[in-house]
Every structure is written in C-alpha cells, then in structure tokens.
Amino acid sequence: MIPCLMTPRLTLVAMGAMLTSVACSRGTETRGSADSAGVAKATGAPANVAGTRIGAPRTTAAGEWQMPAGDYASSRFSDLAQITPANAANLKASWTFSTGVLRGHEGQPLVVSNTMYLVTPYPNVSYAIDLTQAGQPLKWKFRPENAQAATGVACCDVVNRGAAYADGKIFYNLLDGHTVGVDAATGKQLWRTRMADLNRGETITMAPIVVKGKVLVGSSGGEMGVRGWLGAIDATTGKEVWRGYNTGSDRDVKVGPRFKPFYPQDTGKDLGLTSWPGETWKQGGAAVWGWLSYDPELNLVYYGTSNPGPWNEGVRKGDNKWSCAIMARDADTGELVWAIQITPHDMWDYDTVNENILVDLPLGGTTRKALVHFDRNGYGYTIDRATGEVLVAQPFVQMNWSTGVDMKTGRPQVVPEKMTQEGKLVKDICPSLEGGKNQQPAAFSPRTGLFYVPTNNLCMDFEVRPVSYIPGTPYIGANAPEKKGPGGHGGEFIAWDATTGKKVWGIEEPFPVWGGALATAGGVVFYGTLDGWFKAVDASSGKELWKFKVGSGVVGNPIAYLGPDGKQYIAVYSGIGGDMGLLIAGDVAANLPYDVRERGSTLPDLARWTSWGGMLFVFSL
Amino acid sequence: MRATHILLGTFCLLGAATAAAFARQGTPPNAAQADSLRFVAHPEHIPPGFTSHDRPLALRNPFEGNANARKIGSQLYISYNCIDCHGADGSGAMGPSLADGRWHFGGTPGELFESIYQGRPDGMPAWGGRIANDQIWSLITYIQSLSAGKDVATENFTGRTVERTGH
DSSP: OOOOOOOOOOOOBTTBOOOOOOOOOSSOOOOHHHHHHHHHHHHOOOOOOTTOEESSOOOSOTTOBOSTTSSTTOOOEEOOOSSOTTTGGGOEEEEEEEOSOOSOOOSOOEEETTEEEEEOSTTTOEEEEETTSTTOOEEEEEOOOOOGGGGGTOTTOSOOOOOEEETTEEEEEOTTSEEEEEETTTOOEEEEEEOSOGGGTOBOOOOOEEETTEEEEEOBOTTTTOBOEEEEEETTTOOEEEEEESSSOHHHHTBOTTOOOSSGGGOSTTHHHHTSSTTGGGGOBOOOOSOOEEETTTTEEEEEOOOOSOSOGGGGOSOOTTTTEEEEEETTTOOEEEEEESSTTOSSOOOOOSOOEEEEEEETTEEEEEEEEEOTTSEEEEEETTTOOEEEEEESSOOOSEEEEETTTTEEEEOGGGOOOBTOEEEEESSOTTOSSOSSOOEEETTTTEEEEEEEOEEEEEEEOOOOOOTTSOOOOEEOOEEEOTTSOSEEEEEEETTTTEEEEEEEESSOOOSOEEEETTSEEEEEOTTSEEEEEETTTOOEEEEEEOSSOOOSOOEEEEOTTSOEEEEEEEOOOHIIIIIITOOOOTTOTTOOOOOBSSSTTHHHHOOOOOEEEEEEO | OOOOSOOOSOOOOOOOOOHHHHHHHOOOTTOOOTTSOOOBOOGGGSOTTOOOOSOOBOOOOTTTTOHHHHHHHHHHHHHTTHHHHHOGGGOOSSSOOSSSSOOSSOOSHHHHHHHHHHOBTTTBOOOBTTBOHHHHHHHHHHHHHHTTTOOOSOOOTTSOOBSOOOO
C-alpha cells in the first residue's frame, strides 16, 4: 500500500502565490491541464504550464527513483515539493556513504522500497543500503567479476552511469562488456551476459533501462573503432533477444517497411553501407554510450549514436550513417522506425548520445509530442518524437562551426573554415569536442516549462593526422587541444525554453558543469560542479538558494526521494573523474604512485579545488 | 586480434645454449630444457639470501642515447596509437603517464622492453612478435627522453602545466 503523502503547506514567495504541490504517490502524475487545474483548485498547488506535460507518465511512486532518469521520459523531475525556495537555505547534510572506489562517479543511485542502490565506477561494485535504520547499514554488497583489461580500453575514465530496477531485480552494465541481473533483495547475481567484446575495443559505461521485460543496453568505443548497436536482453533469463546495429546493411540496422525518416536524405536502401567508403562502416563507431528514453504510447525507444570512427574524416568520406544520429526503435522488435542524422559526416567528435527528454510542448498553437535534445554540436533541438521532424534548433552555447540548421532538411550548415581535414590545423572551433553539453543530463520541469541544462564553454584546435586501425588500440587520428571559450568561464548552468529555443537565465561557473540536473515540484533545481559545490537554485529565477562543498567534484546526477520518515531527501555522488576530470584536467587519483601527471593547461586551477574521491552525500531540511 | 596480454615472462630472447652455464652452477631442481626459459634480471625482487640457479639476462637498450632512434620512436609512438592511450608527450590519458619518472612495472630499459613486449594487465597490448624488437627499442629511447629532468613530486599551483592532455 503506497502511502499518499499530503504536505498542505502554504508558502508565499516574492514572485506571487507559489504553493507547494501535493506530493501524492499514487503512481500517476498530474496529467494534462485539466487534472492540473483540478489539483490546483483543491490545494492551490501550481499547475503545469498550459499544454506542457512530461511525455511518458511516471508509473512509479513519486518518492522513489527506479530508473536512471526517474522516468522513461528522462525528465529528471521529482514531484516531491517539501523543499522550496523559501526553505532551501536550511538544507543540511543528513548522511554520507563512502563507495570504497575512486574514479569518476557519474550516474545516480536508485531508491526502491526504502532501499537505496548504488553502482560504483570500475570494478562496478553495487550496494543496497537500508534506509530504515539509523546509520544506513548495508543489506548487501555485490562484487562482480570484471576483467581488469577493461580499465585500459575505456577511453574516458572507468565510469558507470547507473542501474535500473524492475520486477525485484537490479540491472546494470560492467565496464568489461557484461550486463548483470541481480536480485534486489539478496544481491545474488541471477544472470550475467556478455554483450560487448573487449578485444574489439568495446566497453560499457551506459545505464540500461528496462522496457516490457527487456533490458536495453549499448556499448562504448567510438574512439576504438567499434561498430555500435543497441541490444535487448530478456530480464528474466538474461538471453539476448535482439540487437540493432547502427552501421551496416538494412538487415543489420533493422531497417524494414516501417522505417519512415522525416527527411529525404535519410531515405534509401542500405544507407548504413552506402554512406561509407568500402568497409569502413565496420569500424564506424556510432556507439550507444549515452542515455535511453522510452514512450510507452508510441512504443518507441529513443537514443543517440556516437561519433563515427576515426576522427580523421578523410578515411570515411560520406555521410557516415548512422553516426551522430537520433534513432527511434520499436521496443518489442528493435525495428528502426525513424532516424535523423544530427551531424552528418562529423568532423569534430560531436557525438549525438546526449539524452532525449520526452515532453509534450505547446508549439505553433498546438501541443506537439516532442523530444528535446541538447547536442554536443551546440544546438538545442526540439523534435517531433513521432516522426523525427525538427521543430526548433537553436544554439544553447557559443558556437562558430555552423551558421544554423536548415529547417527544410534538418542538416546543419557548416562554416567551411571550421571543417577539419588532414594537412590543416583548424583553430578555435566552438564548441570543443566535449560539446556544448556532454554526458551530464538536463532536467525538465512541467511547472515552469523550462529545461535545466548543465553546459560547457570550451573551444578547441583540431589537427587531423594519419591513423591505422590496430584492433584493441584507439582509432582516432587527430589531436584536439582545448581551452575555455569566450568569456573565460568554463561552463554555465542554464534554463532553456524549448518552444522558442532561447536561454531564459544562466549561472556562469568557472569550470564546465559536468554534473547532471534535478528539477523538483517545490520549485528548486539542483546540480553539482566540478570544483565540488552542490547547489540549489530557484527554478524560475536561477537565484542561488544554498550550496555545500562536497568531498570531491560532482560528475553525477542528483535524485530526490522520500525517506521512511516522510521527509524529502536529495542524494548525489561526489567523486571527480570522467572525461573532463581525468583526460582534460590531467589530474589523477593520489593513490597511484606510478601515475603522477602534470596538470593540463585547459583547467589548470581545478586540482586546487578538488581531488579524487568517492562518496554519496544525502541532504535534507 | 589482440594477443593475450597475460604473459608472465615465458619468452626466449636468446637461443644460445646454456648447458655450460648450468653445469658450472650445478643442476637446479626441476631443471628445464637448456634452451627454453630465460628470464630478464630483476635483482630488486630477489630477497636477501635467495640464491638463483638461473643465469638471468640483463637487457640493454642498443640505441641508448641515439637521437635518430629517439626520433623514430617518437614517430612510432603515433603510428602505433601509443599517443591516444598514453597522451601526447606521454602526459597520460586512459593509460598512465610515461613522462613522470614513475613506473608501474619498472622503468629500466629491460623492464620497459618487457612491458611493451608482453603487455600488462590493465589493457596494455602485447606488441612482442608483432613489431620488430628494434622498433620497441626505438620507442623506449623516446619514452625515456620524456621524463628526463622532470621532478613531479611537488605540485605548486602557480607552476607548470602540460599544454595538451587527453584527446
């Protein structure tokens, strides 16, 4: 019996009458303007912005967090509303937990039935924490077998972006290419399936989602000459059910009669072969290392693909489908239903793996089923998630490689001087290969109608060099030193209106904002910074309400949950690392006597403010 | 496909017979065939009082100090994709720094040779038998030049940075 929690508190804020909403965990969220109006009338709670709703209704209790982004829509929105702009200054650390591991703590914990589940960076230990007891003792700890060689194959730190819960089981990926299903009550491994091949340069860092009894996973390795795919595993048996590749023949890509891309350049037979010279599609990248979303009404799984391999574009003339693309596949069969290539013939390592947030938005006088995607290439896209039509595409960061997206074709118009090629040193390309945004996920609030986006302000030089494919070694063929962009700040946390393609407010940060966002019904948005600040800001104005210096830089994503005591808690990992923390900052863990690096010049100051660590922080009023 | 990188010193560098050497020292227990196991010397791993019946090898870099070999090594460092794991100028990337004078598996020429030849557990591929030994020595000549004169012990935040790390 899921309790229905009522917090009928009236709180006046300077802006007007902002009232806390009823956080009633009946399992269905406020849906449509009619319901919102009804709720608003009963309690004075704020309604959703007219015509706005999260695209995949939450089917789990508001006080829990059962999948990486909280819901299938990837909204990272919590209905909990006890924490408000009026009281956020009173937030304090409630408890902490050391994960026992260093390296980048990307991802987020889960909370199900008063138990918190964590997954660490390699070696991908998982913990179940009992939230009902003082001191938060463990229920279990699972230490999977996990090949050591994986640590030297993963390009960008040995991170893990989290687990998913379904049907009494926890599912997550191991760096060495396995997916595991673990009994949530006992921590016993139920099955272990090898999905990715370490010998071919594949590792796995992404967080799976579970859709209709299938665990959906993809791999990393766009810098290792892999061939990307999305796979489905039966959650009960651990057997692979289907796998759709992102390069190759229509049969491999699972292009069939249902495939209806919106744009003419995306139609044709075997485009995953013909848009590549010779057999270069076999090392074509297009890996699925980012976030997955799912629309239960359309029965479509959405994801983006990585850069094409190698970075040396001369090796692979052609559009290179389906790298740098947003793909929509049927959740049952894996059939490709639509696709749009966001950056054809990528020359800048602008992966398209960032999350696709499913929202219904008012556009052109009507409500459109959309997805919103903040791409590495610097454009914030609003796309019809039923058809793949681009509705809005505007820069959300400073950029100079493109003058705009042609709305007739969905293709970016490229500035010739910023095209990269062998024999040419191209200087000052913005955004850098780290993108306007990288793996750090944005959040959406239907209350404000705004997206909360952690962004980077980085530019790069890019010099292509010859490269040979040697299996098990990187397949890159370019040097790309980076620096901070115009203005000198490293990043900015912004609020974005996806109906107009405009930034509403922004908080400049000294370093790229490499941690994810959380939006809450109380009107407070949370995010963490590389230099170790965990912050609460007003969702409407961006005013900073509170911050706390956690033990190590934040590259993970906060969640909100309801404790057994009925209080709202905010949990986030601290533990710097990931691509920014390791490769770009050039800093390493202090416990490696054989690896004492000098700092990189891109973020030389970062190591003054943070060192490596691994801890969960939990905050409450 | 990548050869297994978990070789544990079981390679034969020289084919020369060692029967005479064994005869001089007396036959050790469980004597192996005369032309099979030859190990690179690791005197630092021999506790005091241990005697070794084997005549271990001391590997020396035939190109030590050779500027031409260093130049070739710097080119091979890129061709073999070392640069993408170990960083430009050995600054470190997904693999450890080679420019800090600190070594996981030893920094003498012989130990560097073994690491490149055999591979190492955290994902360093085994290059032995796939590229010529001379190329390995050229790489080592280059690698040893990277840490020359460096002192990384103290990190002063007004001090040195490397121009390019990572990608």
